[in-house]
Amino acid sequence: xxxxxxxxxxxxxxxxxxxxxxxxxxxxxxxxxxxxxxxxxxxxxxxxxxxxxxxxxxxxxxxxxxxxxxxxxxxxxxxxxxxxxxxxxxxxxxxxxxxxxxxxxxxxxxxxxxxxxxxxxxxxxxxxxxxxxxxxxxxxxxxxxxxxxxxxxxxxxxxxxxxxxxxxxxxxxxxxxxxxxxxxxxxxxxxxxxxxxxxxxxxxxxxxxxxxxxxxxxxxxxxxxxxxxxxxxxxxxxxxxxxxxxxxxxxxxxxxxxxxxxxxxxxxxxxxxxxxxxxxxxxxxxxxxxxxxxxxx
Amino acid sequence: xxxxxxxxxxxxxxxxxxxxxxxxxxxxxxxxxxxxxxxxxxxxxxxxxxxxxxxxxxxxxxxxxxxxxxxxxxxxxxxxxxxxxxxxxxxxxxxxxxxxxxxxxxxxxxxxxxxxxxxxxxxxxxxxxxxxxxxxxxxxxxxxxxxxxxxxxxxxxxxxxxxxxxxxxxxxxxxxxxxxxxxxxxxxxxxxxxxxxxxxxxxxxxxxxxxxxxxxxxxxxxxxxxxxxxxxxxxxxxxxxxxxxxxxxxxxxxxxxxxxxxxxxxxxxxxxxxxxxxxxxxxxxxxxxxxxxxxxxxxxxxxxxxxxxxxxxxxxxxxxxxxxxxxxxxxxxxxxxxxxxxxxxxxxxxxxxxxxxxxxxxxxxxxxxxxxxxxxxxxxxxxxxxxxxxxxxxxxxxxxxxxxxxxxxxxxxxxxxxxxxx
Numbered sequence: 001x002x003x004x005x006x007x008x009x010x011x012x013x014x015x016x017x018x019x020x021x022x023x024x025x026x027x028x029x030x031x032x033x034x035x036x037x038x039x040x041x042x043x044x045x046x047x048x049x050x051x052x053x054x055x056x057x058x059x060x061x062x063x064x065x066x067x068x069x070x071x072x073x074x075x076x077x078x079x080x081x082x083x084x085x086x087x088x089x090x091x092x093x094x095x096x097x098x099x100x101x102x103x104x105x106x107x108x109x110x111x112x113x114x115x116x117x118x119x120x121x122x123x124x125x126x127x128x129x130x131x132x133x134x135x136x137x138x139x140x141x142x143x144x145x146x147x148x149x150x151x152x153x154x155x156x157x158x159x160x161x162x163x164x165x166x167x168x169x170x171x172x173x174x175x176x177x178x179x180x181x182x183x184x185x186x187x188x189x190x191x192x193x194x195x196x197x198x199x200x201x202x203x204x205x206x207x208x209x210x211x212x213x214x215x216x217x218x219x220x221x222x223x224x225x226x227x228x229x230x231x232x233x234x235x236x237x238x239x240x241x242x243x244x245x246x247x248x249x250x251x252x253x254x255x256x257x258x259x260x261x262x263x264x265x266x267x268x269x270x271x272x273x274x275x276x277x278x279x280x281x282x283x284x285x286x287x288x289x290x291x292x293x294x295x296x297x
Numbered sequence: 298x299x300x301x302x303x304x305x306x307x308x309x310x311x312x313x314x315x316x317x318x319x320x321x322x323x324x325x326x327x328x329x330x331x332x333x334x335x336x337x338x339x340x341x342x343x344x345x346x347x348x349x350x351x352x353x354x355x356x357x358x359x360x361x362x363x364x365x366x367x368x369x370x371x372x373x374x375x376x377x378x379x380x381x382x383x384x385x386x387x388x389x390x391x392x393x394x395x396x397x398x399x400x401x402x403x404x405x406x407x408x409x410x411x412x413x414x415x416x417x418x419x420x421x422x423x424x425x426x427x428x429x430x431x432x433x434x435x436x437x438x439x440x441x442x443x444x445x446x447x448x449x450x451x452x453x454x455x456x457x458x459x460x461x462x463x464x465x466x467x468x469x470x471x472x473x474x475x476x477x478x479x480x481x482x483x484x485x486x487x488x489x490x491x492x493x494x495x496x497x498x499x500x501x502x503x504x505x506x507x508x509x510x511x512x513x514x515x516x517x518x519x520x521x522x523x524x525x526x527x528x529x530x531x532x533x534x535x536x537x538x539x540x541x542x543x544x545x546x547x548x549x550x551x552x553x554x555x556x557x558x559x560x561x562x563x564x565x566x567x568x569x570x571x572x573x574x575x576x577x578x579x580x581x582x583x584x585x586x587x588x589x590x591x592x593x594x595x596x597x598x599x600x601x602x603x604x605x606x607x608x609x610x611x612x613x614x615x616x617x618x619x620x621x622x623x624x625x626x627x628x629x630x631x632x633x634x635x636x637x638x639x640x641x642x643x644x645x646x647x648x649x650x651x652x653x654x655x656x657x658x659x660x661x662x663x664x665x666x667x668x669x670x671x672x673x674x675x676x677x678x679x680x681x682x683x684x685x686x687x688x689x690x691x692x693x694x695x696x697x698x699x700x701x702x703x704x705x706x707x708x709x710x711x712x713x714x715x716x717x718x719x
Contacts, residue, residue: 105647108654113661131339131351135396143395163326164333164434165395242392249304249389250398256309257354258344261553261568267347271340282342 004041007031009078013054015044016090020097029086058096066102073104073119079152080118088114125149126156132276133157133172136243143170147279154181154191162189247281254282303379304389310359310370311405314462314518315550319351319400319435321513322457330431332394332401334457339400352403352437353390357381357419361407365475366558367464367523370407374556380409383418387425394434401435401457402426412441412482416448423455435513443482446489453493458513458545461486466534470524473560490515491542514545521576522569523552523561527599529590532579536590539583549576575601582607585639586632609635609694612672616687619672620679624653635694636669656680668694 003026005015011031019026030041047053051071058067074089091111095103106112135143143165154174158181161170171182173194181191277283298306320338340349356370358380364372381389390402404422409415419438426432438456440449452459461483465471468480490511497510517538519531535547551573554564579601582588586608593607594600602610612619612635621630623645631642644662648654656675659666670680671690685693 105644106651107644107648107661108652108658110661117661127337127339130335131341131397131400133397137395145397160333160335161397165331166326166328167331246392246396249301250393250396252301253304253308253353254342254344254350256305257312257350258348259312259346259553262346262348262551262570264347265345268343268345271343271347271349280342 001026002028002030002041003044004030004032005044006046007033008046009075010050011044011046012078012086012089013050014047016093017047017050017053018042018044019090020094026090028084029090031086054093061097061100062102069104070096070102073115076119076122076156077115079122079155081151082114082118085114085118087111088118122151122153122156125151126153128276129153129157130160132272132280133161134279134281135161135170141168143168144173145171145279146173146175148176149174150176150275152177154179158183158189158191162187251282298377298379300385300389303381303385304355306377306379307356307359307381308354310356310407311354311403313369313550313553314354314403314405314439315348315548316403316437316460316516316518316546317349317351317354318437318458318513318516318546321545322435324433324512326433327431330433331391332432332434334400334433334435341397341399351400352435353393353399353401354403355381355386355405357383357386357404357406357415357422358409359407360409362410363408363475363477365464365478366556366560367474367520367552369555371556383422383425386422387430390426391430391432394432399434401432401437403437403439405439406441408441412443413445413448415441416444416452420448420451420455423452427455437513440486440490442478442486444486449486449489450493453490453497453511454508456511458516459490459511460516460518461490462518463534463538464518464520465524465526466519466530467524467526470526474524487515487517487538487542491544495543515542516544516546516548518548518550521549521551521573528572528576528579528601529594529596529599531576532583532590532594535580536583547580549573549580571603572601575603575607579607587629604695605691606635606694608633613687613691613694616690620674621672622677623673623675624649634669634672636665636667636672 001024003015003019003024005011012029015029018024032041055067055071058070061067062070070093074092077085077089077092088111092103092115095106095109095112103109103112104116107116129147129149133145133147135145137143143161152174154172154177158172161172162183166187169183171180173180178194179191180194181189183189272283277285317340318338319334320336322334323336324334326333338351340351342350344350358378359370360378360380361368361370361372386402386404390399393399394401402422404419406415406419409418423436423438426436435458436456437458437460438452440452440459440461442461444452449459463483465474471478471480471483494511494514497507497512500507501509519534521531531549538544538547551568551570552562553568554562554566557564579588579593582593583590588611592611601607605613612633615633618630618633621634623631628642628646631637631645632639637645641662641664645654645664648658648662654662654675656666656678659669659675659680666680671685671693673680
C-alpha cells in the first residue's frame with residue numbers, strides 16, 4: 001500500500017501521523033496533488049496543527065530538547081528533496097517514538113543514516129549561503145538577494161538575515177524554485193511563490209496579492225500561525241546609486257587581498273565551487289549591477 | 298587619494314595577517330541595530346590564494362614607526378602610505394556588512410606615534426561602529442605591543458577577539474628581526490588580556506548581565522621560516538600559549554620573501570607552504586586530538602615530516618598500538634587512528650551502543666576506510682585487504698590512493714585545505 005500526501009512538510013507529517021496511528025508500514029510515501037490521487041494509493045489530507053502535534057508527542061516521549069532536535073532533523077531532511085527520503089523520515093520518526101530517544105546516533109541503521117546525512121547536507125548548505133548570499137541595497141534602503149541552492153534552504157536562512165537586518169525590508173529570491181522569502185516592514189517573515197518575475201530585473205521583486213494568501217511561513221521563529229495576505233501590490237525595488245561603487249570596492253579589495261605567491265585556484269574552487277559563482281558579484285560570471293565595468297576578479 | 302585607492306593599499310598591507318575566524322561568539326540581533334554573530338562563524342568568499350575571507354581585514358594606517366625585518370609595512374620600505382579615517386572605515390564596514398560581503402571587521406594598524414596613540418585611533422573606529430552605527434557583528438582588533446592596560450580594557454569591551462602577534466617564538470629571533478619590540482611589550486598585553494578574559498567568563502557564569510570582555514578570546518600569529526626556529530619550538534610555544542594563556546588560536550604564516558634583508562632567507566627561496574600546512578595539522582592534533590607536543594616532536598627530532606601528516610607519522614612510529622578494534626577501543630585511542638576524525642570517533646562510540654559495528658557501517662559513519670583500514674579491525678575483521686609492513690604503509694599513507702593514480706589528478710600536498718575556523 002502506498003500513502004500519498006500533499007507536497008508540503010505538513011502534508012508528509014499528516015501522512016506519517018496516519019501511518020503511526022494505524023501501525024501501518026506503507027510500501028512508500030508519495031507526494032502529490034490532492035486533485036490527482038493515484039488509484040493504488042491512500043490519500044491523506046493535511047491536518048491542521050500537525051506540526052505542533054508532533055512537537056508535543058516527541059517532546060513528551062523524548063524530552064523537549066531531543067524532541068525538538070528530532071523534528072528539526074526530519075524537517076531538514078525533507079528540505080533536501082532527495083528522492084525516497086520520505087520513507088526514511090517515517091522510519092526515523094517511528095524509531096524515535098519507539099525508543100523514546102534521539103535515534104540520530106544509530107548511524108548503522110540505513111534509514112537513520114539517510115535522514116541524518118540529508119539533514120546535515122541541508123544544514124551545511126544553509127550555513128554556506130549565510131556567507132555566499134549577496135544583497136543589493138535599493139534606493140529606499142531595502143535589501144534584496146537572489147540565489148539558486150541545490151536544496152531548499154530559504155526557510156533556514158531567512159530568519160538569520162531578518163535578525164541581522166531588523167531595521168529595513170529585505171527579500172531573498174530562490175531562482176531554482178521560483179519562491180521568495182521576505183520580511184516586511186511590520187517584521188513578519190513570509191515565503192511565497194514568485195509570480196511573473198522579469199529575469200532582467202533581479203532587484204525588482206514583485207510580491208502580488210494572492211486570493212488564498214501566501215504559504216504559511218516555514219520560519220519557525222515567526223510568531224504568526226495563520227496565513228497572512230501578501231504585503232500589498234507590486235513592490236518594485238530600484239537599485240541604490242552607490243551600489244556600483246560598493247560592488248567595485250569589494251572586487252578591488254579582494255584582488256589586493258590575495259597573495260600572489262600563494263595563488264592556488266584549485267583550493268579556491270575546492271572551497272567555493274563554480275556552481276556558487278553565478279550570484280557572487282566578485283566572481284567571473286557573477287551578477288553585476290547595471291553600469292558596472294564588470295571587471296574580472 | 299580617494300577611498301578606493303586607500304582600500305586597495307590598506308587591504309594589501311593587511312593581507313599577511315592570516316587570521317580569518319569569526320567563530321566563538323553567539324550574539325543575536327538586538328532588534329534595533331545592525332548585525333548578529335553566529336558561534337560557528339561564517340566564510341563569505343575565498344581569494345585566489347585559497348584563503349577564506351570572512352572579515353574586512355584592513356589597516357587603519359600603514360604608516361609605521363617600526364622597522365621589523367619581515368614586515369611589508371616596515372618603515373624602510375618605500376611604497377604608498379595612507380590611512381583611513383574612523384568615519385570612512387566605519388561607513389565602509391557597515392556598507393559591506395549590509396551587502397553580506399563580510400561578518401565584520403578585522404582592524405590592525407602600523408604603529409603611528411607609539412602604541413597608545415595608534416590604539417586610540419583604532420578605538421575611535423570601533424566606538425563609531427558599536428555606538429553610532431549600532432553594529433552587532435564581529436570585530437577582531439589587533440593590540441599593538443606595548444599598549445597600556447587602560448586602552449586594552451577598552452579594546453576588549455568593544456571587540457570580540459583581540460590578538461597580539463608574537464611573530465617569533467624565541468627571544469633571539471625577535472631581537473634580530475624586530476629589535477624595536479621587546480618581549481615584555483608582547484607578553485604583558487597577552488597576559489592582561491588572558492587574565493581579563495578569564496575574569497569575565499567567571500563573572501558571566503555568576504550573572505549573564507555581566508559585561509563580556511573579548512568573548513571570542515585571544516589569538517596570535519607565528520611566522521614560519523623567517524628565522525632558524527624549528528617546528529618543535531613553534532609547537533611548544535603554541536602549546537604553552539593554549540594552556541598558559543588560554544589562547545583560542547595560534548596561526549602560522551609561511552614567511553614570504555617580500556623584503557631583501559641579510560637577516561632573512563633569500564628572496565629566491567620558495568615560501569614554506571607545506572611546512573605551514575603540517576604545523577596546522579599538528580596544531581589541530583594538540584587542540585582536538587589530545588596529543589602532546591613531545592609525542593610529535595622533540596629536540597632530537599625537531600621538525601615535522603613533510604611527506605606525511607603528523608598523525609600518520611605518529612602512527613607509523615607506534616605500530617604496536619594497532620590494529621584497533623572499533624567496537625571496543627576507547628575514544629582516546631580511536632582519535633589516534635589515521636582516517637578517523639574527532640566527529641567520526643564520537644559517531645563510532647555512539648553507534649556501537651545500540652549494536653556491534655561492521656566494516657560495512659563505516660561509510661555511514663563517514664570513516665575513511667581507505668586510510669583507517671590499515672589500522673583497525675571491526676568485529677574481528679581487519680579493515681584492509683592485506684597487512685603491509687612499515688615501509689609499505691608509509692608509502693601508502695604518503696600517497697593514499699596508490700601509485701597508479703594519474704599525476705595530474707593527484708592532489709598536491711600544498712593544495713590541502715588549511716583550517717581556518719576556530
